[in-house]
Amino acid sequence: MGVFSSGGVGIDLGSANVTICLENEGVVLREPSYVLTLREDTDQILAVGRDARQMLGRTPRDVALISPVNDGAVGNIELATALIQRLAEKALGKRRALEKNRLVVSMSQGCTRVEQAALEEAVRTAGARRSAMVRSCVAAALGAGVPIEEPRGSLLVCIGGSTTDVTILSMNGIAAARTLRIGSLGMDEAIMRYIRREKGLIIGQRTAEDMKIDLGSAMRSPTLIRQKVSLRGRDAATGKPATVEITAADVHNALQPPLEALVENIRDAFENIPAELAEDILPQGLYLSGGGALLEGLSQRLGEMLGLRVSIDENPQDDTAIGLCMIASDDRLMQKLEQSGCLIEI
Ligand SMILES: Nc1ncnc2c1ncn2[C@@H]1O[C@H](COP(=O)(O)OP(=O)(O)OP(=O)(O)O)[C@@H](O)[C@H]1O
């Protein structure tokens, strides 16, 4: 592709990660949603994404590590703009300039008018040739291959960093939706609390997340439960460096309270949908998406608890960015989503 080529760009601006998908190329970038700035002057951006996150828990006093997107909403417009611009530049490289492309960015389900205006401002300032915002669950559904055009309802559960969206889609629109303030980050916190309480060890969020990804499981599988690792942290009583052995069973136990809350809330949301829509959903089951859906055994546990078939693709964390890019690359789809109220042109 030449320097002047243009195309669709989908940016999933999540509270944990920014994921970017380019037309004809697929997902080319995923980096943590962090910006590192000077504490006294947050206009001075020192790093974004992965480079910024490396400073988590080790920032010197004069710098601040900020997540401009919280609970799926833009909390800081300038820094969200910087995150979009810098990561888009990195993803596009020298091949294209953002101002020559069509950009579609995700907008969370529960976002208020004020939060929507903040996101709009950040997307406009990013400076693409044409841009729009789309409800993230609609984009995730498209990316996951959910038949959203059909007149019957389809159920999508999207587990992100800080929230879980339970959505029923039909005729390119949202028939019912509920946002739960429970996500995969809450599981990291549960692991941190458990290890402090049961093992007397203080660990950071990054370590807890690694434990969740490497050893965590929603089901108690005999092979996984036997795995163990030595964990370094600080002794909760003395504050001195300490090492403790942690098993997969510990991580499994730590995950039970947030998992139960998640499953209960999804069940509650499912039980409260109108009877006609519930009838549509039974034969096809539910679609699972988002990075949190990657937790080992989660789809099985959800399926068993809800009595539904669960479909999940190989990379559920990419679904939203892929769907956004599909929209950015297709004028007719853009129009249809605008008509159903799921897309806002900027
Ligand atoms: N293999 C894995 N097992 C368990 N959890 C995982 C795995 N891989 C990623 N995650 C979790 O997925 C979460 C991020 O998911 P995702 O990128 O979909 O969130 P997001 O879109 O940034 O957040 P939100 O949609 O809430 O704004 C992180 O908390 C991460 O720990």
Ligand SMILES: [Mg+2]
């Ligand atoms: Mg998300």
